[in-house]
Amino acid sequence: MSKNNGKTPAGAEKEPLFGFMPRNVKADQVQKAMEHELNPFTKKPHSAQYMKILAARKKLPVFAQMEEFYNVFTKHQIIVMVGETGSGKTTQIPQFVAYSDLPHTRGKLVACTQPRRVAAMSVAKRVADEMDMQLGKQVGYSIRFEDMTEPGTTFLKYMTDGMLLREAMNDPDLQRYSTIILDEAHERTLATDILMGLLKSLAKRRPDLKIIIMSATLDALKFQRYFTIDTPAPLFKVPGRTHPVEIFYTQEPEPDYVEAAIRTVLMIHRAEEPGDILLFLTGEEEIEDACRKIKLEADDLQNQDPESVGPIACIPLYSSLPPQQQQRIFDAAPPSRSPDGPPGRKIVISTNIAETSLTIDGIVYVVDPGFSKQKVYNPRIRVESLLVSPISKASAQQRAGRAGRTRPGKCFRLYTEKDFMKELEEQTHPEILRSNLANTVLELVKLGIKDLVRFDYVDAPAPETLMRALELLNYLAALDDEGNLTPLGSMMSEFPLDPQMAKMLIVSPEFKCSQEILTIVAMLSVPNVWLRPNNQRKEADAAKQLLTVPDGDHLTLLNVYNEYKNNEYDKNWAWNHYLSGRSLAQADNVRSQLQRIMERFDIDLVSMEYKDQTKHYNNIRQALVCGFFMQVAHKEGEKGNYLTVKDNQVVALHPSCGLDTQPDWVIFNEFVLTTRPYIRTVTDVKPQWLLEFAPTYFDLSSFPDGETKRALQRTLQKANQKSRGTSVEDKRPKKKSKTSSEPRR
């Protein structure tokens, strides 16, 4: 403990932060404060646990460069930081910043964003432990569905990038924050990309705000250049702590990567030292298939010569697996069969979930065929689809790195070195270039960005993608013809939903079915609820048939949720009906969150009396049309072919569709491109509803010529003959709720 030598006032030794000048601290000051017997932020004595963790923290590479960090941080407003795996950047840098900003003395916060919820939660927990604090007090996290912060107390907050973007919508200057750290910026999620654009312009308005962009090596220069004020942003670099990984390539390109992958895994099992294997494949079916084949072949090897190879455990890994089965990747490899026998080996076969989201220790061998499923967006036909595509060099490096986490490893790339050098892109295209931007554009407009084309993107999306988004928002009446946000659009932007769904939810009280639309929207927002195990497909399909409403899949989803509720949200009931209890529970959670937002805006929660089910269902189907009138298909001929309205894509009803007939007109939730173009989650609608509830989109004077237009003209003629003088408009439900003062189309 320090002695009072007369130069410092009495009692200063009891104040760990004595002499700290905000934004101008030195590493030795901070180190002393960290070792002080009192916690600088709570003034309580440090625990023994704290000192133990501190000793481990001091061994992190980033700790050795604390002085350099403070030199750069004090001098610059924006920093790009590169810290490889194992450098300790995610846990330590935000703490370093807290010692410099002293946010707790000024009512401010330090924020650190993460692309994933689990990361935000687990890092916050770790840092709370390191700082000797209770999680949710001074250190907290904020993710959708869970705000673990205490206003006025929390000064260090981990959060998802999407949450910070939401906050920016209501406080564009992000006044609460003294420093904002964007972690894992190299992943280039949509939210991180938009945040980088916002922060770059915010830096000019708020010279007191500091910004740190944390990224992997390859992208650093790009971010430095992007954040050029007069000179490029300075780089602060910290080495990682990983083991070397030896890379092997094939001599010739492999014609069948799945077959080659299986062969390689078995080769490793036969010939290489003990150590677990990680194989990357592209999807559920491929993974389950490879699992079976590897097991069979390994059994063969063992039968031929029991002493030649050890036992194996083949473990599939993809996101739709229940968490309990995902946990199996952390099981130990199986033991050898006899005391002297060859040791067992764990083989994990995974989608790219194991590339960033899940880390498996003990992997020594990585097999990388060089492919993954990636989202691609075609703005011309407004369709997002998944395609098996070659990965980028950055991805390949990330995959290889997974072999060197605990000891030196090997990575087998099932492509040639020449292809790696010449054919692979440097980086995976950022999400903003591969997505439908309807949602993002609405967020940007709400943020006050008027000229979307000239917004300072790190990578600008295709103008056509932006035009398509603006067009959709205009048809939904979220934007007026000048591109200004309407009151309806402003309300839509507050819902964590795609604009179509937000729109139909907001107008649903006019159709006396907001309870039902709320349920449908929640069910559409969660992963597929239908389970279909390979060996019980018939049983699963039969169970689904019992819950199916023949008028439309949207109504079936409503029915499933209601039955789940009638059965007291029972997981076993769900299981017995081949439904995912996890997805249903999630839907219930989403439903509550959306309900709270509806209450905030005084949107009535109503349901019509159940006397006339047809009428009840018709109202729901009409409300669906108000959101999804741009996703309509019209039957052509008798072969079950449909043409999407206006862009004339030939599509078929997805095999999972529960309609008992093939109606002339349907709305669909999703277009998917697998073995052929399908529309999925489909409901039967009446053409007069399209004309009635979406008159601008279905304005026949400007409608493209074709069979669809002629069918709509016939509908119009019939309606006019029938009602003679009673206009279609008059049959609309009476407007009542506050929301109905908004334009509706």
Next chain:
DNA sequence: CATACTAGG
């Protein structure tokens, strides 16, 4: 006839 990479609000 024949069915799903990952993450986020």
